[in-house]
Amino acid sequence: MILVANIIIALFILVGVFFTVVTVVGILRLPDVYTRAHAASKSATLGVLGILIGVFLHFWWIKGHFSIQLLLGSVFLFITSPVGGHLMSRAAYMSGVKPTDLTVGDDLGEAIGEQKSHEEE
């Protein structure tokens, strides 16, 4: 029974480590600040969620200690990490970082142009 529990915990931790490695590859290899923000926020959230769920199950099933701090931490990270990614990419756009040449659409630029034309009227 301990063996099955250890295998499930190791699977969760392996998924977390895999997504952490995906985060590093995305941050180092992608060409643009917006694509890097996308890779960092999404896959880092999944990676840390996998590792925290694995640690929570380890302390619950092996040690018999129901840790409410780990549940609270994983819910907090699940809410705040995508919000942080959105804020950072919005700040990058407002401070004038140019997207790469491969970008095909720019909806936020059109919306900001419309708002400025409304304010001038």
Next chain:
Amino acid sequence: MNIFIWICLIIIFLSMLGTLVRVFKGPSTPDRLIALDGIGVMLISIIALLSIAFDTIFFIDVILLIAIMSFIGTVSFSKFIEKGAIIDRDTRR
């Protein structure tokens, strides 16, 4: 099980070093900010795995503290990059 935990810790530590390369090399300031946020998230994973490796539950309280501090740092830095000030009286974004 213990050897597996230490191997995962070494992999996450190497990925922290790889993210640090982007902090030093990044062409613009938001690049460095994104890489620093990623380092904070990886630090949380390292602390959670260390609490298994050292077999103690007292490291887990640190996770919430680092998560809250990292989010506050991200929000204030992005506000500073966007407007040039952290606290001001302008109500428009």
